[in-house]
Amino acid sequence: MTDPTPAWLTLDEIAAQEAELELVSLTNDDAxxxxxxxxxxxxxxxxxVTIDISRGDQTLFRAALAGSSIDQVSWIERKTRVVRHFGHSSLYVGQECRDAGVSFDDKHALEPELYAAHGGGFPLVVTGSGLVGVVVVSGLPQLDDHALVVEALRRFLGTAPDGEPARD
Known part of the structure; x- marks a missing residue:
């Protein structure tokens, strides 16, 4: 089972995660x-969940785990578009709207069938190159999707807190 849903994060906390989790590279092997x-x-x-990692328009990794559904692919595509369009995680963009007291659809007038500002999409920023890709998890409540991505990126980068294995 999943861990209990984490508390809502502030924009500053999400932005700090985005800054913390910058990559040195995003090769096919890294993905x-x-x-x-x-x-x-x-x-x-x-x-x-379904997991997707892309660089530009190329899918580098996708996995659908036990219990996942085909509907998650649509969510992945919609979250990916949000990250590419705004350059922030999909949770950040959604939280920005919640903080302003307006819906994402009303604020940005983007087609809801194509864009979803729900947690789980995270920018893959390479130092010196900017936004080069997107990692997305879909299938859990949005805060859990986001937390799963953050935890995995920390493990991958070797910055996971004590008790979590770092990347080899």
Whole structure:
């Protein structure tokens, strides 16, 4: 089962995560390693998620775990578009709207069938290159999707808190 849903994060907390989790590179091998880390974390929680990592328009990694559904692919595509359009995590963009007291749809007038400002989409920023890709998890409540990505990125980068294995 998944861990209890984390508390809502502030924009500053989400922005700090985005800054903390910058990559040195995003090669195909890096995407594979990050994807495998996400799968390990999700399987340990028995999370019925779909995971996607892309660089530009190329999908580098995708996995659908036990219990996941085809509907999650649409959510992945919609969250990916939000990250690419705004350059922030999908949770950040959604929280920005919640803080302003307006819906994402009303504020940005983007087609809801194409864009979803729900947690789980995270920018893959390479130092010196900017936003180069997106990692997305879909299938859990949005805060859990986001937390799973953050935890896996920390493990991948070797910055996970004590008790969490770092990347080899």
């Amino acid at each position: 594979w390693d990050l994807g495998c880390t996400l799968v390990e974390v999700a399987q340990a929680r028995q999370a019925p």
